[in-house]
Amino acid sequence: MARTVIVGGGIGGLAAALAVTRRGHRAVVLERAVTFAEIGAGIQLAPNGLHALDRLGLGDAVRARAVHIDELRFMDGVSGAHVASLPLTGVYRRRFGNPYVVVHRGELYGLLLDACRRSAAIELRAGARATGYRQDASGASVLLDGGEQVAGDAVIGADGIRSAIRRQLVGDGEPRVAGITVFRAVIPMERVPEELRWNAVTWWAGPGRHFVHYAIAGGRYLNLAPSVENGVTESFAGVPVDRERVRGAFAALDTTARRLLALGEDWKSWSLVDRDPVDRWTDGRVTLLGDAAHPMLHYAAQGACQALEDAVVLGDLLDEDADTIPDRFEKYNAERRERTARITHTARASTRLWHPAGAEAKARNEMLSALSGTALHDQVAWLHGAREFGTAGARR
Numbered sequence: 001m002a003r004t005v006i007v008g009g010g011i012g013g014l015a016a017a018l019a020v021t022r023r024g025h026r027a028v029v030l031e032r033a034v035t036f037a038e039i040g041a042g043i044q045l046a047p048n049g050l051h052a053l054d055r056l057g058l059g060d061a062v063r064a065r066a067v068h069i070d071e072l073r074f075m076d077g078v079s080g081a082h083v084a085s086l087p088l089t090g091v092y093r094r095r096f097g098n099p100y101v102v103v104h105r106g107e108l109y110g111l112l113l114d115a116c117r118r119s120a121a122i123e124l125r126a127g128a129r130a131t132g133y134r135q136d137a138s139g140a141s142v143l144l145d146g147g148e149q150v151a152g153d154a155v156i157g158a159d160g161i162r163s164a165i166r167r168q169l170v171g172d173g174e175p176r177v178a179g180i181t182v183f184r185a186v187i188p189m190e191r192v193p194e195e196l197r198w199n200a201v202t203w204w205a206g207p208g209r210h211f212v213h214y215a216i217a218g219g220r221y222l223n224l225a226p227s228v229e230n231g232v233t234e235s236f237a238g239v240p241v242d243r244e245r246v247r248g249a250f251a252a253l254d255t256t257a258r259r260l261l262a263l264g265e266d267w268k269s270w271s272l273v274d275r276d277p278v279d280r281w282t283d284g285r286v287t288l289l290g291d292a293a294h295p296m297l298h299y300a301a302q303g304a305c306q307a308l309e310d311a312v313v314l315g316d317l318l319d320e321d322a323d324t325i326p327d328r329f330e331k332y333n334a335e336r337r338e339r340t341a342r343i344t345h346t347a348r349a350s351t352r353l354w355h356p357a358g359a360e361a362k363a364r365n366e367m368l369s370a371l372s373g374t375a376l377h378d379q380v381a382w383l384h385g386a387r388e389f390g391t392a393g394a395r396r
């Protein structure tokens with residue numbers, strides 16, 4: 001029975017463990033943190049992410065806990081005018097075969113973790129920080145910072161945007177700082193006035209900035225995520241920030257948007273980072289998955305969905321034969337690079353839609369408001385509607 005060593009116990013690493021063990025492998029997941037846990041608020045899952053979870057046996061459990069969103073609502077953040085809504089009910093669900101949901105990150109992670117714990121083929125090791133890998137014709141091993149080597153037939157680096165495995169395999173340095181700061185706060189729904197509650201992921205688009213909000217945790221909380229292009233050059237994550245600074249950055253937005261922002265407390269800030277897509281993230285018996293392979297701005301709300309898709313495609317390609325691993329990893333990489341690169345570029349380009357001012361914003365509003373529900377569905381079909389997650393799906 002082949003043994004796969006997975007570096008990183010995030011959403012991607014746990015999904016990979018489930019996927020490879022469904023194909024007869026044993027898996028050990030090495031996580032540098034002292035416990036297996038995920039922090040953070042809500043995570044949007046489009047139908048493609050749920051299809052991947054269905055394939056991992058977790059779709060029903062996620063759908064049962066998630067908020068099923070009715071629309072993606074696009075507002076002119078300066079005038080407060082409703083510009084367009086992409087409906088996510090009836091036709092959308094039938095066409096794409098799953099709903100569009102928001103689930104609490106901790107809940108999604110807990111389901112993946114429980115499934116891993118239930119599997120006799122998966123070993124979970126916390127407090128294990130990888131520094132690199134070694135391989136020869138018959139196997140591959142992960143080096144830990146205490147000097148230990150964890151040996152197996154294959155290595156999957158699912159260790160996130162600053163992956164140690166990627167550093168050795170791709171060697172493309174630090175991530176790109178996008179010059180954008182995102183602020184996040186979560187507020188109990190009972191503090192949100194009735195007239196400001198609706199079941200949508202809502203964008204308020206303004207010059208050089210926008211504000212997104214949606215319900216999480218079964219509708220008990222509202223997640224606020226405004227972001228601004230401020231030319232920030234440093235990378236930072238989860239840094240507390242004064243509420244006045246957040247309000248000041250979005251002072252030009254319409255009254256309703258500002259009322260919602262004013263409800264936020266205990267704000268934290270992140271500078272956004274990603275990487276240019278690369279064609280190759282596989283080296284013999286070693287490959288990458290999730291943010292380690294193709295980190296993207298969260299503007300397409302697809303990073304976790306893509307990690308789940310990776311896991312499914314990789315699992316589908318494997319069999320119990322350890323000798324075929326290099327070949328299967330090559331195929332996985334080839335299947336996934338085009339779709340994930342397209343999404344990375346789409347996420348970057350989204351600021352061109354959300355951040356214009358003046359005449360450009362007016363033209364954008366006219367263009368979006370002229371699109372029917374079906375036309376809007378056509379726009380996202382390649383992304384949300386994918387059920388096969390390889391090259392053919394990327395081109396559709």
Ligand SMILES: Cc1cc2nc3c(=O)[nH]c(=O)nc-3n(C[C@H](O)[C@H](O)[C@H](O)COP(=O)(O)OP(=O)(O)OC[C@H]3O[C@@H](n4cnc5c(N)ncnc54)[C@H](O)[C@@H]3O)c2cc1C
Binds near residue numbers: 011013031032290302
């Ligand atoms: C603000 C924000 C909002 C987002 N919203 C969405 C959304 O709505 N929908 C969506 O699909 N995606 C979203 N994403 C993206 C999503 O969160 C990520 O793409 C996803 O979590 C990546 O999972 P991963 O397992 O590949 O990496 P990570 O979650 O980064 O996990 C990597 C794991 O590896 C561990 N690790 C790191 N280095 C080592 C090492 N050397 N040795 C051992 N372990 C190591 C880490 O501790 C971590 O547990 C969002 C991201 C951000 C920042």
